[in-house]
Amino acid sequence: MKKKILSLILVGLMVVSLLAACGNNGGTQQPSGNTPGNSSAPSTSDEKVTIEYWQYFYESKVNLMDELIADFQQKNPNITVVQKHFPYDSYQQKVAAAISAGTGPDIINLYYGWVPKYVKSGTLQELPASSFSAEMIEKTFAPMVEVNKIDGKYYTIPTAVRTLGLFWNKDIFAANGLDPEKPPKTLEELVEYAKLLTKYDANGNLEIEGLTFQPSGQLHAWFRPVLLKQFGQEPISADKRTVQWNASEGGYKAFEFLVNLAKVDKVGEKDFYTDDATAFISGKAALHIDGSYRLGSLKSQAPDLNYGVTVLPSYNGVETSFGSFWTNGITTNATGAKYDAAVKFLEYLTSVETMKTWTEKIGEIGAKNEIANDPELLKDEKLAPFIEQLPIADSYFYVDEDADRKALMDAIDKVLLNDVDPRQALDEAVKSVQSILDDYWKN
Template sequence: MTISTFKVRLATAAAALMLSASAHAGEVSWWVSEPGKVKAQQLATEFEKENPGITVKLQANPYGGLEGKVMIAVKSGIPPDLIEVQNSWIPSYQATNALEDVGAAINQSVPLTDFVPATLAACSVDGKIYGLPFQAEALAMLYRKDLFRDAKLDPEKPPQTWDEMIEVSKKLTYTAPNGQRRYGYGIAGGGAEGQGNTLYRSLPYIWMNGGDILSADMKKSTLNTPEAIAGVKFYTDMLTSLKVSPPSTLENGGLELRRLFMAGTIAMYQGTPTELERFAQDAPNLDYGVAIMPHPTGKETSALLGGWGFIVPKAGKNKAEALKLLQFLAKPERLALYTRTFPTTTTSMNLPRFADPKLDAFKVMMTHARPQPPIGSWLEISSAYYKNIQEVLIGGASPKDAMAAADKAIDAILKK
């Protein structure tokens, strides 16, 4: 081999290596949840057309076990470049210092002032934004208008206060002429994803009564207070003393409540905007209404903000491309396309897709929604809370004793 031939081959090999490295650098791996797969592929194709040097490698993951799967990935040192997660998981991931601060990148694409403030707060830890919130939701009250009529109640006047809620729930609880046992109000006490379902539906009763689960500095549990105990009592009384919730409550999560509602077994329950799509598919003739959640007299309603976002792991190999995809996804029309409930910006919320009057109560609830505390030990904290809520529901403890026990367990978690 001559020196000139060797130089040519060396140059060719170097060029091939550079091309290979360039191709790798131009590939961004994106994990999404299974329900978002079709729309994610649509957006990925559009992104690739706008950015011909970048390829999107898409992977869809089922909900089951996703939180743990992402935690393993972000701690592995070789995570995907962009990941769809529940916003409530972000503090736990960032507790390991695993996430990129994406606030500045988002602001270059969409002004942060366009976002509903609580949605950014849900993705933030210590004032830094670690995720692009694309989906937001707050529970509203769904009620069967036909069952209201059967009970001689005005279907256009759902209960607005706790006192009205108790009165109406009692009237809606009876055995119908066809032998079906009906119940006024369905609450979550278990089922699949029971911990999240029960927390999501019960914690707002503590908030709207002026209580909280943690102190403002997140260093102490505040469940053993009159306000918090009364909120828990109102929620659990629906099963334990008032008996206006079905005996299956300890097995009921969101899915079970929806089925009981469609079957006419329960007349009211807390649901998300996604329920409306399910009703349209599974029970198109269902006669129902949507209202804001009842609240204590003289106080405001409340909701726990739910939602999803996209995170960029620090250890991702293609961070520049991931941030470019993140900025692409942040545009209002893409947030509106991808969300399964509501988008997170004012501009996208005003698009025609969200003009259905049945969504109005959900929009109102969004203005009263609060994110969970941004603390890395939240999963443990909510587990201790859930365990003690169940103790009340099975009749093993009073709300006061259960919240005292939860208080003690959570304080121990906070001191670790």
């Protein structure tokens, strides 16, 4: 009998300890969120405030942010900024989960293509007119930033942006009798050079790509807005409600030009050497369109690659590029003193000094127009073409970046794999993207 009582007590204890363990877990998490200055009382000059900044893990960005925070805290001793970062793959999930649970950051770093989604969900606060009025943003920042103007309001502001440039392999140029210092300047030249530089072996296997062709890479960004604009078609209506890829003959022409690179000219192949960037880094591609962020991986993975970078080829006299950026917004978590601190930190992040440091250390270009004329930065001949394109680069409005890209990738696959008429494939892609847009604007 005693034994039974003992074991009963034991079982009871186990249950209790299990519950206690759960309780403890919750308990230990409390203090970290309950940092001093968490009150929403109106801010006074000597009150201490802690704000949280979230971004995805990109080593150089995280390290630089630590330095920037230290500098900022020195200038603003009452504000403590806590940086949290997550791996890129799980970043969006972490953010979404935290926000839906009502926790999460005060300032958040988002890809510009995600911003409409977050604005619609009511997660972001409109930027304060005192520091970031629409006029001020449009006057001082690169024009691509306007892509995130939603219903006439700005919710986020970037420190730095990226533009697309044309990378070329000088050795492959020289081996084919081309001047290694003269990259193609126009689309016509691009195709001509690419055809000349493409090499197939006796069995018809691609050996050297003339121009990379990776729909999942930057190819889709080159198509919209760059190629579409060059063929005389704006990708999306001014009110951001109508997809216009196929609104004119120019749109169809642009798409046909794109797919014909792989279908007719056969200068590149999807997934050749895994993907476009790998092919170029391995010296298996002569021409490659990519962003300035690729300079870093080229430096570390292929220090001996003899390559140059130039602006995107023009067509019909239209010079443009695709701009994309990671941008910062203040979430609805930040209220009272925290909000004021968040605004201050955002001002610091978008100051010209921060932008210059950012450009030098990260390889992304400071988002203000005056960076484009900075003689110091233009000295770097690999970075210069990206910076030069700042005033002419345009972004593209996504409401669902993945779905938008998938629609275009599918259209290209339809033409290349299933021999569908390019016009029909483009029409179908537009239909599916339009339905995403309609869904977004519905309510």
